Amino acid sequence: MSPHLRTSSSRRGRRVLLAAAALLLVAAWGLYRQVRPPRAPVGGPRAEATLPSPELAIARRAPASEPTPTEPVIDEIRVDPPVVCDGDEAIVTVRAHMPGGDDRALHVAVDGVRGSPAPVVIRVEPSGKTRPVVAVVVGPDDKATTAPVPVEARTCAPRRRLEVGAHTLVNAPDDWEMTARVLDVPTRDGRRPRLPISDVRSYQWTFGDGTRDETPTPTVTHSYAGRSQDRRYTTMLVRVEAVLADGSRVAGHQALELANHAYASLHDRDLVRLEGRFRTRFAERRPGGALEQVLTISHIADRPVAVTEVIARESYRDGRGVLEHAVPVKDVLGAPEVPAGRGLETTLRIAADADPALLFVTYLLRGQAADGKPALGSLTIMRPTPIPTADQHVAVTDPQLVRKIEAARKILGKPFVTGEEIARLEREGAFDTLE
Numbered sequence: 001m002s003p004h005l006r007t008s009s010s011r012r013g014r015r016v017l018l019a020a021a022a023l024l025l026v027a028a029w030g031l032y033r034q035v036r037p038p039r040a041p042v043g044g045p046r047a048e049a050t051l052p053s054p055e056l057a058i059a060r061r062a063p064a065s066e067p068t069p070t071e072p073v074i075d076e077i078r079v080d081p082p083v084v085c086d087g088d089e090a091i092v093t094v095r096a097h098m099p100g101g102d103d104r105a106l107h108v109a110v111d112g113v114r115g116s117p118a119p120v121v122i123r124v125e126p127s128g129k130t131r132p133v134v135a136v137v138v139g140p141d142d143k144a145t146t147a148p149v150p151v152e153a154r155t156c157a158p159r160r161r162l163e164v165g166a167h168t169l170v171n172a173p174d175d176w177e178m179t180a181r182v183l184d185v186p187t188r189d190g191r192r193p194r195l196p197i198s199d200v201r202s203y204q205w206t207f208g209d210g211t212r213d214e215t216p217t218p219t220v221t222h223s224y225a226g227r228s229q230d231r232r233y234t235t236m237l238v239r240v241e242a243v244l245a246d247g248s249r250v251a252g253h254q255a256l257e258l259a260n261h262a263y264a265s266l267h268d269r270d271l272v273r274l275e276g277r278f279r280t281r282f283a284e285r286r287p288g289g290a291l292e293q294v295l296t297i298s299h300i301a302d303r304p305v306a307v308t309e310v311i312a313r314e315s316y317r318d319g320r321g322v323l324e325h326a327v328p329v330k331d332v333l334g335a336p337e338v339p340a341g342r343g344l345e346t347t348l349r350i351a352a353d354a355d356p357a358l359l360f361v362t363y364l365l366r367g368q369a370a371d372g373k374p375a376l377g378s379l380t381i382m383r384p385t386p387i388p389t390a391d392q393h394v395a396v397t398d399p400q401l402v403r404k405i406e407a408a409r410k411i412l413g414k415p416f417v418t419g420e421e422i423a424r425l426e427r428e429g430a431f432d433t434l435e
Helices: 003-035 260-269 329-333 401-410 419-428
Strands: 057-060 073-080 083-085 089-097 106-112 117-121 134-138 144-150 150-153 160-169 172-183 201-207 210-217 217-221 233-243 249-259 272-278 291-299 305-316 322-327 344-350 356-369 376-380
Touching: 003 117, 073 134, 073 144, 073 150, 089 150, 089 249, 106 117, 117 233, 117 249, 160 233, 172 201, 172 210, 172 249, 172 419, 201 217, 210 217, 217 419, 233 305, 260 272, 272 305, 291 376, 305 329, 329 344, 329 356, 344 356, 344 376, 376 419, 401 419
Parallel strands: 083 150, 160 249, 272 376
Antiparallel strands: 057 073, 073 089, 089 117, 106 134, 134 144, 160 172, 172 217, 201 210, 201 233, 233 249, 272 291, 291 344, 305 322, 305 356, 356 376
16 A cells, blocks of 8 residues: 555544544533533522612522532622612621531621621712622632622712721720711712711710610720630621711711631630730839739630740840740739639739839740640730920921820810820811811
């Protein structure tokens, strides 16, 4: 046989093989179509409620793609109310689970607002359509599942709104300071001026943990130190309703996502975390000159934790750096173990005759839980900043800051004020009328 004939024969053979492979693929696809389970529809039903309906929009859906066992599954999205005015809030609650995993490690965000439930501002786009809102659920291995939120925004007449700001306090990570601001209807240039404090009669607060408060001023402080740490994150939905001088009301929300470090340490590292909660944010000077700070040490283990070692780390300002030495457990804690539940109250001290160069002392605690897990913790007492005097102070040269300091001293009735107090008054709008 000639070389030309051999080449033609091999080509015909390849064509036969390709045709057979194509037939096999068609047969396999037909078999898959017969045995695969039906796929759930993508997206949720569109809300049809009208303003101001109190009904909830509920979307039950499956992910757009079949999840692997390590991806979260979004079971339900609830929106209250499902239809809002452009720029108003809707409260979005996301329910999700981990297939075969621990739901307590899930992390939720809706349109960039962390936590669930989350207050989300809904907007109308220039096209007239509602700006899309997306919910994201992240699992413990950082794999995420997303889903659209069934909500609708409509153009309405302008009205007042209330914004809520919140931040944790220095030396008190579980304590939050919250400030409410009532914004008036927009001016011609689109700005929303802040309503004067004198136009608001009171502020009614709901903190999300079952507690409430009412204040005459727009700022309040609340502690979440006693919350249950039974998951990686806890969301507290704060609601504020301002009662205006004319009797009308306006409300706003803020979602606080609290990281539960004790839970994460126990479930991720098999480590019991000993946490200290101070009664006051800073050490107080006693009549004899000593500095003291009372605190409660606690943990989330279900049985007492024995503390076996305490190391004191002293930090100095004169170049000596950090000096370490062991101290008896009872000298710091007053007892050899920390009970479950209520914890243990103790007092940290800096003696009156301590070295003036000593800045702070950190006590490193080591121990063991009843089930053998290691326990660690740290407690710090710091020498407070000296009060400015005529001889020792830093002069303020900014005229605007000088006016704020003078106004703050008058408002608070104090001979001196802190930067923290000035910042709080500024958030409340106390300096809005300063020239």
